[in-house]
Amino acid sequence: MGAGLSLLPPxxxxxxxxxxxxxxxxxxxxxxLRGLETSGAQVGGQSLRRVPLPFAxxxxxxxxxxxxxxxxxxxxxxxxxxxxxxIGPAFPELLTSAFSRLAPLRRWLRKLE
Numbered sequence: 001m002g003a004g005l006s007l008l009p010p011x012x013x014x015x016x017x018x019x020x021x022x023x024x025x026x027x028x029x030x031x032x033l034r035g036l037e038t039s040g041a042q043v044g045g046q047s048l049r050r051v052p053l054p055f056a057x058x059x060x061x062x063x064x065x066x067x068x069x070x071x072x073x074x075x076x077x078x079x080x081x082x083x084x085x086x087i088g089p090a091f092p093e094l095l096t097s098a099f100s101r102l103a104p105l106r107r108w109l110r111k112l113e
Contacts, residue, residue, distance in 0.1 A: 001073070001074050001095070001098040001099060001101075001102065002071055002072060002073035002074070002102070003071070003072055003102040003105050003106050003109070004045065004069070004070045004071035004072050004105060004109065005045075005069050005070060005071070005109070006045060006046070006069045006071050007045075007046060007068055007069040008067075008068060008069055008070070012112050013068065015112050016067075016070070016112055017052070017055070017065055019111055019112070020061050020064045020065055021055065021059070021061075021065070025108075025111060026060070026061045026064065027061075028108060029061075029064060029108050030061055030064065032104040032105055032108050033064075033072070033105070035104065036072050036074075036101075036102070036104065036105060039074075039101065040074060040075075041072050041073060041074045041101075041102075042072070042073050042074075043070070043071070043072050044071045044072075044073065045067050045068065045069035045070045045071045046067070046068040046069050047063075047066045047067050047068060048066040048067075048068065049066070050066065051065050051066055052065060052066070070105075070109075072102060072105050074098060074101060074102065
């Protein structure tokens with residue numbers, strides 16, 4: 001299960017960097033990503049080698065500014081009875097639960113609209 005954009009279109013990339021640069025929204029994203037990583041999610045997406053201009057090379061959120069995309073993925077463990085979990089009545093609940101764990105990132109990404 002995952003959330004995000006593997007490659008941000010140019011207009012969204014500019015908005016993303018603007019939000020990352022702002023202390024309030026940038027720190028919020030950093031906190032969301034730390035929380036997701038702590039819970040076992042992996043943060044990925046293409047990145048530049050250097051912090052893009054006009055941002056300082058030592059920017060507090062330089063690693064986030066380097067990103068060209070932002071994807072968070074979680075590997076969800078299925079119950080032991082895998083066939084029943086995949087095709088049975090418990091599967092919608094498994095999906096809902098996994099999807100809800102990614103809600104903080106989805107909420108932050110809506111700021112790009």
